[in-house]
Amino acid sequence: MSSEVQAIVLQARLHEVSLTIKNGGHSYTGSSTTDTGILLDMAKMNNVHLDMEKEIMTVGGGALWGNAYKPLINARLNGWAVNGGRCPTVGIIGFLLGGGIGPFTRSLGMGCDTVTEISMVTADGHLVTVGENDPPHTNEGMLFWALRGGGGGNFGVVVEMKLKVLPLRGKECGVTAGRYTWLPDPKDDHRTLLNTMNRFYTMNWSDNMTIDTSWFSDTQVQEGALAVRFMVYYDGNEHDFGKEIHKAALDKDLERQINRRVLTEKSSRFFHETLVAQWDEETVRAFPSNGTFRIYSSFCFENNRDDFEMITTIVKEELEAFRRLFRAETNCLCQVTFIHSGGKASRKPRDATAFRWRDTVFHSYIMIQFRDKWLEKDMRGFLQKFKERLKPLSLTKQASFIAFPDASLGDDAYEKAYYGENRLKLQQVKRIYDKTNFFNWAQSIKVSRSGSAKRRREAERATENQEEEFSSGETIQPDKLTDQVAKARWENTFEPAPCEWLAIGGPEGGGAWLSGGPGGGGARLF
Template sequence: MEQAIQFFRLQQIPVLEPGQAEYRQAIATSNLLFRFSRPDCVVQPKNAAQVQTIIREAKAGSIKVTIKCNGHSYAGHSTAFSGISLDLRGMKKAELDMKAMTVTMDAGCQWGDVYEKLIIGNHDGFIINGGRCPTVGVSGFILGAGLGPFTRSFGMGADTLAEATLVTANGSLITVTESDPPTSDKGRLFWALRGAGGGNFGVVVQMKLHVQKLSNRHGMVVAGRYQWFPKSGFTDAVMATMNAFYATPWPDKLTIDTTWICDLRQASNEGGVRFNVSFDGSKGEYDRLITKHITHPELQTQLKRRVLPEKSTRFLYETLVAQWLEEAERAYPSNKTYELYSSFIFTNSSPAALATITTAIRELMKTFRDDFKGEQVNFLVTWIHSGGKASERQPTDTAFFWREAVFHTYVTVEWADKWMERDMRRFLASVKKKLRPLSLNGEASFVNFPDRDFPTKFHERAYFGGNKDELRRVKQMWDPDGFFRWIQGVRRPGDPEEDEVGEDEDRTDKLASEQWGSQWKHYQVEDLEDDFNDLADLGYGEDD
């Protein structure tokens, strides 16, 4: 490793090592489950040529590389525990071409960097089909298919991908495009990148997306947010309202995401639902839709009152941040909690099936509240509204298989004290036991809402469905030696599918213990001082 570090420095590639303040900042994570992650070094390339150099040297030395675009992976897949953390955040150039109706983005951009191009240019009425949360990295979002506020209007984020440039496992720089013949090697790689591209076939360094035009002729978006906390919690009447809401065939122009909240840090409520609205139409049209489909008087009134028509540039600049503030804050290293996630994919073709799902969630929230009363814990169930244009393609048109999806639903359990991990894992295991059979095919999950505890025999089917085998063939074609290998990556044909032993709760403290054990072998005094400072910042070791 030391030889590789010296080589990178000779090539004028920025390298950070343990003991440097910049290193600590570069590896910082908000999820305390990964608090002891310590890669051997962080490498921060400034251009594609430097990425090529890094990959060639790492492969020659059999050094593990973990790709980090912005570090927003729920399951810590962009967090390096050893080897090289390939930190692309220094590559942040974005160029907007309104004549060609495209935007070209370096891999280290966040969506806020890209939306800024529309905002500065006052391009009202145009949208880049990116993420809801402006702090999310563009690469991971698109390569995992991408669910945005206008997915229902324009398809998945990956459906608007025009071309991608990447560094392959042998260090070559190639560009694949939507015009490549589908059966060609490049065409098959382009297909695979749209939904399964994250860390599997190479390091994407640049992408080009098509810019979309809104249907509102004034360039307006109707958007808002409302948090509904019924006085008596999830009564039968509230449940009937939510069941009807999920069963409604909303028009493609309307997206309403919802989050069921069971936050025991707030003892004053019995749970509630957050609504985030994005509508490509007029306020009058939106109000008529709410009147038609929402019969609960209070909810109908508030869903009309808590939205505003605004220029699309203002929506990108201000409203998305306000709607997804908690999501953005969760990504900040300064806001540290322990977090676990899992996800499910639902349709709304059967009202009875929807009622089964929501009933299960209500029961789980009651159990959570009863079992953990007084604890600093949080249980969230977020329903991301999909369908519409995203469902018009066939499952095999791109690597993203689950085209039937109307709701991509992810579950979050969050806690403050490390001693709660076993209880939280056990609770999440009960959530998965109830909801997994109700997910599409009894297995479906969204790769951008990953569950780190999926068995290796299961994750490819869960994320990629019937596209699993073709993805493996593409993997063999572009990464025959399996250099890009990670815990939930696409495997090559014939690769072993070894399972880890143990249920979810048996993994308690496993990550932290392994990270601590591996780093202790090569720790220096200055590293310990840095970590003691980190612990002090979290309140450990302070006098009462």
């Protein structure tokens, strides 16, 4: 099918039609959907081939993590893993192009670190294959570097990847996993909550331990009371897990409940059942039938004690404020999620791949969800204030994870936030493989103005620099973001109903119809 992708790219470029790539469809900013141009849905390229002699898995450009886990499950290859995503419906290619943080990142490294070869259709329709054997300073070596953390939709259409299949701690150890939602008692003004979570976030956990947490205030649950959900993945058995949890000296009741709500199972069962059960809510949110609106902002935090004392206090205060402000509304949720990273992922230098923020121990994001569209302005304003309090505590005071993109980042800010000092080299790769900027979207990598040998050397040296703090980048203000996408869709793509339908309500009269009456597939308004 790669030849079909080549033909589509060539025709789109020839006719100057924009091209949007869809692999999985879990984009937080909706960048895998479009109302204009061509939507290239890779879904049918979901082939997966497992070669255990070489310990390599080959995946097609539209494969999801559920497709990748299936051969491991079917063959009962317990103790082996592909370093993939938590949610089985996430697209493999997009996940790895963004760097890839999964349940075993701390013990196996970044997902992109396990990639050995990538095949991609370029903007001029050529099929190129790059891999770990390409010298770093060649065009091919630079592209291989860029595709491991440089994000999707920037250089071409990836049609195939090869990944290492890696051993977990041991075939007999199994995987310990579970989920527990804690409703801390507010009677002490949540001092127990703050002390416990500060200890938790700054604990020097072993590489085998991964625990994600989500703080949330949901107007539909417990009247919006503050809650914290723990998602556990431990590369080892329940006994070893319990000893490590005990060392953390968490709240005693919380420790007991977490230990009660995990179990040890073989890894094939974990991939087949437990991941699905843990992330069923997130999967449902990704369905097109979900009618709620969602907005996001993200951060990269180290586990510094002083910082986290401020972070947890801010999160507590803002979630309580959300509860007060929107307590009379239905279907409103504010959630702050901390995705556990670090461990082995942090042991490669920042310039090893395009993924930059290896010092991050918790990739965090705020998600605000609401159903009524007239709440958008208030919700965006609330998110902006929340974000302004947390951003100074993120790496470089602005770092964000490209897999959790922030649509409010302005034109001068998003490349710094996602890629730091790697951005100049990414711009050079863009110039080599997409000089005319065919793959262009709201937050795509820019084309370097010069591709001279001098500029390439400067870009390479920049990747070795330590980032300076930068917090002065432009932010698109909430008023400008509010309703702009819906307005553009309405004005550019909606065909209004003929005047006579609106005036007399169709042949039967007595009502108004949306989009042309019953013959035009519309719906009666009244």
